Amino acid sequence: MFPPEDALPLRIRDHPRYHEIASGYNLCRNLEWSIQREIDLGKDLEKDLIHCRILGYLFHYFPARDIKPFVREIVTTNGRPRELLQLGEFYYDFFIRSFKSNEGKSPPSSSPLSPHPSDNVAQLIECILQEAPQDRRTAKKHALVRDSFQCPVTKVYDWDAVMCSEEMEMKITCEGAEGGFTQCVHIFLEFTNANITPDSTEFWATYAASVWGVLDRFGYSALREELNGPNIHRLENIVTMEKSLRIHFDRLWIWFTATEEPNTYKLEEIRDWLISRYPNPTYLSIHAACAKIAHVSGAGRYIEKIFRCMADVRALSEGGGSAELLDEAILSSMHAIPV
Incomplete structure (x- = not known):
């Protein structure tokens, strides 16, 4: 109660x-x-x-x-x-x-980096920063640089980055650092504001307007333009995450709560951690609120139950009995934006 x-x-x-x-x-x-x-x-x-x-x-x-x-x-x-x-x-x-994303809807973790090794990290950074982030691949490149080629939570080094730098390879082979496959994680998902223009299809425009209409009600009207189009890939909306951790984040199993110290966040119910200067605390606070509300209201468990039913159902029933499953399937599929 x-x-x-x-x-x-x-x-x-x-x-x-x-x-x-x-x-x-x-x-x-x-x-x-x-x-x-x-x-x-x-x-x-x-x-x-x-x-x-x-x-x-x-x-x-x-x-x-x-x-x-x-x-x-x-x-x-x-x-x-x-x-x-x-x-x-x-x-x-x-x-x-x-x-809240359905497990398995995350895009594939393809390497955004050149397979040719650099002599040192500085050369790799110089090469990456020549291209401004306009899509998921370039956004991940810049996020990797900002996050020191690591998942800020687990501290594992991105394997693709390690393969491109002898200097980072030494951290794995000689200093005992760990490597892992990382992904580019959007705090606000891509579909929520993907190039909303007057020419957008009615469905996408209506759905996005509804999403941002909710945030307007709580005083966040500026976020609509701030994250419109390619701006959804701005670094403040991006976190580099180890692959398994990303699933927990997408499913609202973990969230980051701001502390009184600037740019310091608590990984709720697991352990404390620090993201140096990034990402945007407003975006994280809204994501944290969604995770908490999903948990205490029972919505998170309910959606998980629907997803399990979707996995078990092979055909829609006659008479409209599968209408709710179909509705959830359509909305959850929006998370799988091709890149």
């Missing part, structure tokens, strides 16, 4: 419009109690409970710059259950699933 009102974050309790915020939060608490009572009587309302909890936990975890538009949406429902649940479904569809 939702925590009591007095457990809301201090930044919320100190808000000048706290009374209105508390009223909106309590509407979600009342709805949760009502749904849970029906579930206890044997009704199957799992999705309704998830949609309700997404709304309630947004009060606790989302790093809102301006929470008033979101609260206004809640309050204007006057507690009407169907309207609240439709709003929760909107956030489920276009917020949490914008960050």
